[in-house]
Amino acid sequence: xxxxxxxxxxxxxxxxxxxxxxxxxxxxxxxxxxxxxxxxxxxxxxxxxxxxxxxxxxxxxxxxxxxxxxxxxxxxxxxxxxxxxxxxxxxxxxxxxxxxxxxxxxxxxxxxxxxxxxxxxxxxxxxxxxxxxxxxxxxxxxxxxxxxxxxxxxxxxxxxxxxxxxxx
Numbered sequence: 001x002x003x004x005x006x007x008x009x010x011x012x013x014x015x016x017x018x019x020x021x022x023x024x025x026x027x028x029x030x031x032x033x034x035x036x037x038x039x040x041x042x043x044x045x046x047x048x049x050x051x052x053x054x055x056x057x058x059x060x061x062x063x064x065x066x067x068x069x070x071x072x073x074x075x076x077x078x079x080x081x082x083x084x085x086x087x088x089x090x091x092x093x094x095x096x097x098x099x100x101x102x103x104x105x106x107x108x109x110x111x112x113x114x115x116x117x118x119x120x121x122x123x124x125x126x127x128x129x130x131x132x133x134x135x136x137x138x139x140x141x142x143x144x145x146x147x148x149x150x151x152x153x154x155x156x157x158x159x160x161x162x163x164x165x166x167x168x
């Protein structure tokens with residue numbers, strides 16, 4: 001399968017977001033790929049307020065099944081969430097469970113005025129009623145495939161396709 005260029009998708013995503021980013025907008029990236037994207041978007045969109053990051057490991061509804069990710073990172077929300085307009089950023093939107101976990105965590109910090117969602121790729125197949133406001137590309141993948149965003153040592157982003165185990 002021929003995957004789109006992640007760098008081009010990031011440029012497209014920034015262009016879609018630009019009209020809605022004001023001096024009072026905050027970006028929050030979800031580890032890991034969403035943080036890479038948020039960092040780049042924060043610079044490209046010249047956001048005035050600091051960048052936030054979330055590790056939703058403890059907020060996932062499948063935590064008891066999959067356990068703790070071996071590389072949990074601390075969440076960092078260096079601004080007041082109460083009343084803020086937040087754009088949550090993730091690399092691949094799939095079932096919606098990661099986004100649900102991120103929203104739950106954000107509400108532990110306060111009640112935002114709004115939360116919008118930006119995703120580099122939307123692969124569909126939602127298990128929750130969640131939709132992105134900004135999407136770089138919609139991609140249909142077979143059920144046995146996973147899509148991952150990777151970043152090299154120079155910061156270049158690339159999409160990769162992997163086989164995943166399907167429960168019987």
